[in-house]
Amino acid sequence: MARSIIIIGAGIGGLSAGCYAAMNGYNVRILESHARPGGLCTAWTRHGYTFDGCIHNLAGSTRESGFYPVFEELGILPATPMHAYRELIQVERPDGPPLTLYTDLDRLEAHLQTLFPKDGAATRELIADAKRFAHFDIMGLSARPWTERIGLIGALPLLVKYGRLTMDEFAKRFTDPFLRRVFPTLIYDWPQQSMLIFLTFLGRCSIGDLGWPMGGSGEFANRIAKRFHDLGGTIRYHAKAQSILVENGRAVGVKLADGTEERADIVVSNAYGHTTIFGMLNGRYTSPAIRDYYAHPEDRCEMGIHVSLGVARDLREEPHALILPFDKPIEIAGEMRDRFYLQLFGFDPSLAPKGGGVIRALFATSYRRWEELAADPTAYQAEKQRIADAVVAQLEPRFPGITRQVEAVDVATPITTQRFTGNAQGFKASVVAIFLGMIFGRTLSQTLPGLANFYMVGQWAGGGGVSGAAAMGRNVARAICNGDHRAFVTSKADVALSATERAKVAA
Numbered sequence: 001m002a003r004s005i006i007i008i009g010a011g012i013g014g015l016s017a018g019c020y021a022a023m024n025g026y027n028v029r030i031l032e033s034h035a036r037p038g039g040l041c042t043a044w045t046r047h048g049y050t051f052d053g054c055i056h057n058l059a060g061s062t063r064e065s066g067f068y069p070v071f072e073e074l075g076i077l078p079a080t081p082m083h084a085y086r087e088l089i090q091v092e093r094p095d096g097p098p099l100t101l102y103t104d105l106d107r108l109e110a111h112l113q114t115l116f117p118k119d120g121a122a123t124r125e126l127i128a129d130a131k132r133f134a135h136f137d138i139m140g141l142s143a144r145p146w147t148e149r150i151g152l153i154g155a156l157p158l159l160v161k162y163g164r165l166t167m168d169e170f171a172k173r174f175t176d177p178f179l180r181r182v183f184p185t186l187i188y189d190w191p192q193q194s195m196l197i198f199l200t201f202l203g204r205c206s207i208g209d210l211g212w213p214m215g216g217s218g219e220f221a222n223r224i225a226k227r228f229h230d231l232g233g234t235i236r237y238h239a240k241a242q243s244i245l246v247e248n249g250r251a252v253g254v255k256l257a258d259g260t261e262e263r264a265d266i267v268v269s270n271a272y273g274h275t276t277i278f279g280m281l282n283g284r285y286t287s288p289a290i291r292d293y294y295a296h297p298e299d300r301c302e303m304g305i306h307v308s309l310g311v312a313r314d315l316r317e318e319p320h321a322l323i324l325p326f327d328k329p330i331e332i333a334g335e336m337r338d339r340f341y342l343q344l345f346g347f348d349p350s351l352a353p354k355g356g357g358v359i360r361a362l363f364a365t366s367y368r369r370w371e372e373l374a375a376d377p378t379a380y381q382a383e384k385q386r387i388a389d390a391v392v393a394q395l396e397p398r399f400p401g402i403t404r405q406v407e408a409v410d411v412a413t414p415i416t417t418q419r420f421t422g423n424a425q426g427f428k429a430s431v432v433a434i435f436l437g438m439i440f441g442r443t444l445s446q447t448l449p450g451l452a453n454f455y456m457v458g459q460w461a462g463g464g465g466v467s468g469a470a471a472m473g474r475n476v477a478r479a480i481c482n483g484d485h486r487a488f489v490t491s492k493a494d495v496a497l498s499a500t501e502r503a504k505v506a507a
């Protein structure tokens with residue numbers, strides 16, 4: 001009889017592990033606390049507008065990526081058309097031409113030389129290194145066999161050169177005051193972002209990777225959930241796991257919040273790492289590395305506040321990402337802000353009614369501040385409303401008339417994310433350690449010491465980002481097969497495309 005697996009959580013890691021386990025003949029059930037699949041990879045609708053909660057850049061949107069075959073197996077490709085960005089972001093200023101981070105690196109170099117001639121040497125070096133990163137599929141490493149991963153040892157000098165530098169540290173090398181000020185904002189307005197990520201983004205975008213799956217994050221997750229169902233898996237929604245049942249050092253099932261128990265031969269958790277290890281398993285199966293990692297929670301939530309606006313305005317000609325600096329800072333969520341980071345989804349018409357568009361402003365914020373605010377629902381709601389009003393007012397000069405065009409508004413906070421996905425604070429991990437882990441195939445907690453028949457999958461266990469979580473699902477299913485001395489097999493989804501979908505893919 002087929003061995004049974006329970007997976008806690010239908011995030012991308014859980015769904016992927018479920019698909020691959022089902023491809024290999026396991027009997028798989030997913031228990032999901034929310035009402036839909038996807039976890040963080042999600043979207044929601046308001047008055048006909050779809051507000052995306054996740055993807056900006058998807059590693060694996062080009063055939064050259066190690067993730068591409070994973071997406072073929074998970075039913076994403078070829079059904080989902082991938083949009084390659086022409087620019088990574090645009091930074092505007094009132095007194096000069098915008099800085100556009102073109103994904104065509106030759107065009108970008110010429111543009112930077114024109115705007116910042118005194119910083120010619122630094123930008124030349126940057127572009128030359130970005131071109132080298134184009135051919136290091138660092139993000140796709142976890143989906144590649146070890147023989148190919150070892151080949152990427154050639155990237156080590158670049159990893160060392162840029163690994164310890166953050167964007168704001170690197171910015172000090174420029175002499176132009178505008179470039180110095182805005183350079184740290186170029187990846188999601190995340191100044192402490194590693195230069196490794198920046199160069200990887202520039203390099204990989206230049207070959208068409210790190211694009212956008214048309215339809216967005218919700219549609220993306222739905223397609224994998226459908227693949228899971230087609231493979232015979234089942235998902236039980238509104239099913240919150242409370243603890244993992246352990247007998248004689250083996251995971252044997254899950255106790256749910258409603259008091260019921262579900263049993264299986266193998267348990268996989270895709271839930272928030274801290275909750276899994278220190279809540280559901282009561283901290284009984286850890287290592288010094290795991291304890292050290294979870295000992296340092298981060299209060300700062302990058303992109304923790306999402307202000308989504310559905311507007312009766314055509315955004316097709318706008319850049320898809322924009323930094324909008326302003327001279328007079330305004331207060332948002334207890335912090336003075338001198339710029340907005342915006343996403344403008346005019347490039348994906350499926351997200352808005354005809355003639356309309358979606359804008360999302362994202363802000364870093366303090367987790368603790370929102371946790372305290374949420375204790376008083378009236379104050380919490382009032383703060384969200386105040387933020388929405390401030391954002392719309394500040395957008396008016398750049399988008400004249402927008403105040404009257406707003407048809408739908410939504411403000412999500414770290415508490416919203418926690419309520420719907422169980423994810424709370426982040427934890428600090430070194431980017432170099434993450435990349436080295438990918439090259440050598442090591443994860444923080446795919447398994448836990450002393451606990452048999454148990455696996456973790458997803459961003460907390462070692463599979464970062466949507467694509468990393470998807471690839472980790474595959475790796476976990478392979479590990480389960482290895483443990484059972486079974487050959488690991490995969491199959492591509494037999495996706496029958498509709499005529500409209502075929503036309504979209506061809507375009």
Ligand SMILES: Cc1cc2nc3c(=O)[nH]c(=O)nc-3n(C[C@H](O)[C@H](O)[C@H](O)COP(=O)(O)OP(=O)(O)OC[C@H]3O[C@@H](n4cnc5c(N)ncnc54)[C@H](O)[C@@H]3O)c2cc1C
Pocket residue numbers: 008009010011012013014031032033034037038039040041053054055056057058059239240241242270271272303420421422423457458459460463464465466467468469
């Ligand atoms: C604002 C934002 C932007 C992002 N942008 C990108 C991007 O551009 N590109 C990219 O690749 N990645 C991006 N990411 C990261 C990406 O979303 C995550 O790394 C990835 O989706 C994590 O997937 P996961 O499998 O680890 O699980 P999660 O998404 O954390 O899902 C876990 C699932 O488990 C469920 N669960 C939790 N506890 C329980 C329980 N007790 N019982 C039952 N079910 C439970 C949750 O409801 C959830 O469905 C972004 C994330 C955010 C927040």
